[in-house]
Amino acid sequence: MNILKLINLGAEAKISLDDGIVTKDRIPKGYREKVLDVKIRKARTKKEAKLLERAKVAGVMVPNVLGTRDFSIQMDFVSGSCVKDILSAGNMKKICASIGSSIAKLHNASIIHGDLTTSNMILSSDKVYFIDFGLGQVSSKVEDKATDLHLLEEAIESTHYTISSGALKVVFASYLKDCDDGDEVMARLSAIRLRGRYVVRGSD
Numbered sequence: 001m002n003i004l005k006l007i008n009l010g011a012e013a014k015i016s017l018d019d020g021i022v023t024k025d026r027i028p029k030g031y032r033e034k035v036l037d038v039k040i041r042k043a044r045t046k047k048e049a050k051l052l053e054r055a056k057v058a059g060v061m062v063p064n065v066l067g068t069r070d071f072s073i074q075m076d077f078v079s080g081s082c083v084k085d086i087l088s089a090g091n092m093k094k095i096c097a098s099i100g101s102s103i104a105k106l107h108n109a110s111i112i113h114g115d116l117t118t119s120n121m122i123l124s125s126d127k128v129y130f131i132d133f134g135l136g137q138v139s140s141k142v143e144d145k146a147t148d149l150h151l152l153e154e155a156i157e158s159t160h161y162t163i164s165s166g167a168l169k170v171v172f173a174s175y176l177k178d179c180d181d182g183d184e185v186m187a188r189l190s191a192i193r194l195r196g197r198y199v200v201r202g203s204d
């Protein structure tokens with residue numbers, strides 16, 4: 001018997017599970033002009049599949065891509081828990097070290113994830129899988145890598161605020177250890193933080 005199960009209906013995509021296979025289907029956005037909407041959905045689908053393949057080659061844990069269509073990707077189901085739901089003081093060290101090391105591997109392979117939040121990471125058999133590469137890009141620019149980290153920093157600070165400073169310390173230490181141009185990226189991250197503060201003060 002075939003059981004098609006809807007596992008997530010987000011703003012961008014419908015995720016369904018059938019026989020161990022996940023289909024991520026980008027749904028039309030009514031507020032976008034039709035031709036543009038089709039173009040955006042096709043481009044994000046293609047990009048996500050390409051970046052998933054590239055991340056896998058770089059040694060990062062991601063679901064295997066099984067096939068693509070214009071607006072949908074079929075991939076392996078990663079069974080486990082969303083890191084957003086389970087990250088705690090007790091498991092933080094191990095999970096955050098793995099997150100930092102995986103981001104370093106992505107960046108060493110010129111992959112910018114584009115949406116690094118703990119909602120887009122799944123803990124499965126003690127390993128952290130990365131998903132949702134639709135906003136990513138291929139770039140080796142220090143600025144893009146630092147922006148990727150800044151997004152994660154903001155996500156962790158708002159979602160995991162009770163443990164965020166310890167969690168980020170572990171993420172960055174592990175990133176620095178494994179990233180080819182980690183020092184430069186971390187220096188740029190500091191500059192990005194200052195830019196943010198300046199904008200906030202300037203608007204007072």
Ligand SMILES: Nc1ncnc2c1ncn2[C@@H]1O[C@H](COP(=O)(O)OP(=O)(O)O)[C@@H](O)[C@H]1O
Pocket residue numbers: 007008009010011012013015022024063075076077078079082119120122131132133134
């Ligand atoms: N391959 C997968 N295996 C298991 N769960 C998945 C998989 N892909 C997506 N999901 C689930 O669906 C949710 C939304 O998928 P995601 O790719 O992040 O789409 P969105 O762009 O809507 O955020 C994820 O947070 C996760 O819970």
Ligand SMILES: [Mg+2]
Pocket residue numbers: 119120132
């Ligand atoms: Mg997501």
